[in-house]
Amino acid sequence: MGDEASFDFSVLERVDAPFRHFDAGQKIFLEEDAGDAMYMVRSGRVDLITYGIVLENVRPGGIFGEMALIDDGPRSAAAMASEPTEVVAIDKPTFLAIVRDDPQFALKVMELLAVRLRRMNKQV
């Protein structure tokens, strides 16, 4: 379990992505759900949970849910707001547009995935 690299919110000024609010304890998505958006936390905190274990706390500036956009697979973990939380929802066309326009964003996503992989490797 750990905190993730923060993203630069300036990328959001260039996209028209909707905000969504969740109450403390509210599920954002469940494991195995189909996923058509990733999220960036603007305020609050999101826990990523699998088999009842909290894998990560995602805080403002952090992203989650990007795996389903990358490989069109189901959600690999559940996401729950652990306090009142506001997120920005980024759909696949927007995600692809950001990757195309902003190589730094692409590198940040890779970095996030690499951090997660190293953490998983240590657990196995």
Add this chain to the structure above:
Amino acid sequence: MGDEASFDFSVLERVDAPFRHFDAGQKIFLEEDAGDAMYMVRSGRVDLITYGIVLENVRPGGIFGEMALIDDGPRSAAAMASEPTEVVAIDKPTFLAIVRDDPQFALKVMELLAVRLRRMNKQV
């Protein structure tokens, strides 16, 4: 253990990356080594190994060693040529240049990391 998504070699026509040859059984790098290059397999096969377990077979068109370039961390697994193998070595400046010029390459790297993460999640 599984095979990885293939990359389009045309990306290599635009970079001046050296080839390296390894004999069957030869180590390419060891776990915890510092890493300053990723590799693309041109011919042969590379096994990625940790704690004596083969995590992946990387075949022609597949890449490995990208984690160390992304987060500047040590090698998370060892890589060994399991047959006579030719790889293209891509250093960090070249990697960053490809990510900048070719969003499809960036997406492929993300996809590869996502595949690995999902596999690790299933093992935990």
